Every structure is written in structure tokens, then in C-alpha cells.
Amino acid sequence: MSSLQPYVHLIRDVPDFPKPGILFKDITPLLQSGPALHAAIDELAKITNDLNADVVVGVESRGFLFAAALAYATNRGVSLVRKPGKLPAHKVRLEYSLEYGHDTIEMHSDAVLPGQRVLVIDDVLATGGTAGATASLIQSVGGVVVGAAFLIELSFLAGRARLGDIPVRSVLTY
DSSP, X not given: OOTTGGGGGGSEEEETOSSTTOEEEEOHHHXXXXXXXXXXXXXXXXXXXXXXXXXXXXXXTHHXXXXXXXXXXXXXXXXXXXOTTOOOSOEEEEEEEETTEEEEEEEETTSSOTTOEEEEEEEEESXXXXXXXXXXXXXXXXXXXEEEEEEEEOGGGOGGGGGTTSOEEEEEEO
């Protein structure tokens, strides 16, 4: 049994957010509980330990919370993938398509070194557009994506298909 199981009730469903017909999984109550957050990080560490990553890459913005805590807990570095205009140094960027339009992500060009083994972390895997784009951005600078991990996977949206042969790990699946 997952050490997060006693805290799953803290994830609340918010209907019709951000658009009508969408049932949003709100993790903020879970984040507010020290024991629940601790359990979430422990579970992420447990399910990704065998991937032997050199660095953890967090995806803006809730992915930063999990990536930084996981990096700390596993003695790894952390790098960030951000929305445009948020990074001060030389960066690489990728524009990609989503189910409802387009988006862009950026990363410092030296955030991941050639050959470095990278674990991508975010809070939720939905359609996989952002996770797939993040993996492509990392690969464009020579990084090797050894896995992607999420607190929650919305399996009915088939997001892991957009990650191809990259191993996908999730603590909770809906």
C-alpha cells in the first residue's frame, strides 16, 4: 500500500474548472499537509529510484514543488522548464501544440548537459503535451530522458502515449 493512500482524500475535485466539463484535481489541500507532502515525495522517490537520474527537471509551476523536494530527498540537482520570459540567461525554447491551442516552454541552455540522465517531474499527466514537449526540449540539448514521473495520471486522457518509449511513473492514477 502506498504511504500516500491515507491522504488521497485531500485531493479535491473541482467541477467545471478551468472550463465547463473538466473535473479538476486540486492538490493544494494535499500540499498544505506536511505528512501528505512528505508521503508524496517519498512515493515519487520510491517509484523513480531505479531510473538512476543525474538531474530532476521540474515543469512550471507545480512541478517545481515536487522536483525540488525530490531532488533534495535523493541528493540530485534540479533544473527548471518555464514559460517564456522567466529565465534570465541564454535559453532554448520549444513551441508545441495542445488540445486547445499552442504553448511555449523554455529552459536555460546549460540546465541539462549532453549525456546527462534526466527525470522529468510534474504534478499531473493529462494529455501529455507539456511533458512530451519538455522531453523534446531536454533531448534537443543532448540530455537523455530516463523517465517522467507524476503525482497524478489521468489515464483516460492517454498522455503517456505522447511520451513514446520514455518510462512513465505515477503515484496515483485516475
